[in-house]
Amino acid sequence: MVTYYRKLPKFDYRMPKTVKEALELLSKKAKGGVKVFAGGTDLVPKLRSREVEAPEILVDLKGIPKLDYIQYNAKNGLRFGPLVTISEIENSPLIRDHFSVLAQAAHSMASPQVRNRGTIAGNICNAVPSADSAPALLTLNARLKLVSLKGERMVKIEDFFKGPNETVLSGREILREVKVPPLPAKSKGVYLKLSPRRAMDLAIVGVAVVLIQEDGVCRDIRVALGAVAPTPIRVKKAEDILRGQRVSDELIDKVAEVASQEARPIDDHRASAEYRREMVAILVRRAISQAVRS
């Protein structure tokens, strides 16, 4: 039986003014723990349904100035801060032009209301296997800057996810920046999402593809999948089939088949593992074909 709670559980709320203050709060030994809070679109429902335990203190990052930047230059690529909302990514001309796969993934998420509040950083840190931004960032070779009172470290997004709702981020760290290296001008990106509803729904399968093609030859390709393994994954064996080869329908079929074998889906109420595996092949084929033709 599902219990319906009318109110949120009790917690203290703090709005630090600097990253250092926030990190100090996080390193406090509060009895019920301390949690980072940004958009709230994942955490508030989980608190309300008692899916996660109420922390002693919620640390809202939104009081810290200048964490909502999106910066791009051709040499260093893209950098954006932890308070950048999903809407801002979706509508940023810079991201649409240079990292279209990420803009498409952002657009596929939830609803306008949720995208106006939710952040991409939060989507990654919550580490739901179906998180739409994750496959996109995997194909973009994103790197994450994690900060704590002890210093900072850079983690490749590939190494960030550990399992469902689990990442290498410790309770005393904050995801301070997402970095994406520049892509060649000729690259194409596609994100395809299979879900029963077109909005306000989770992916049954999510597929991100970045393709760099020159005169019909695949210079580089990166394919990542969401919702078909404990974490979002790159399917590198599938990628290897096309990399360096002349692009053909037969090869794309082969990539799709291998990607489907690399997936490790589960049966749940959204779809069976068998169906998910089948859909990986179809969506990978479709995404690469779209990237080739766009």
Next chain:
Amino acid sequence: MKEKRMNKIKITVNGKIHELTIKPWRTLLEVIREELKLTGTKEGCGLGECGACTVIMDGKTVNSCLVLASEADGREILTIEGLADEDKLHPIQEAFINHGGMQCGFCTSGMILSTKVLLEKKPNPTEEEIKEGISGNFCRCTGYTKIIESIQAAAKNLR
């Protein structure tokens, strides 16, 4: 459990400034409905899925059930009560009435506020753009046809 700190907030709702002392776990929706007694904003799922609690905060639609009242400090909020000009209804409200864009009315406040933001960005939206604009607002009565017609009529009247 230790007594939690109360938070002082100042929010502008429909042009009027309110200074409130609230418990940190209270949502913007609760404050709007229970403190300010503006009950036009509805609570549906309480989990950010249905959009019945949609309000406009600093020009953007948000689910007020997902916003802590503390976070709304210093922000400007528009609820359905702030849309009409005294006795004169807003053109979007008129269009919803004239075109039967509601049955039970529970989703209507949120629907109308999402429409307002949509039409500010896209004064002449396609049907697809309308569907996308209200994709975060669930209606369980009309099946959306009448709602889409109402929005098309509102767009025409506003242009």
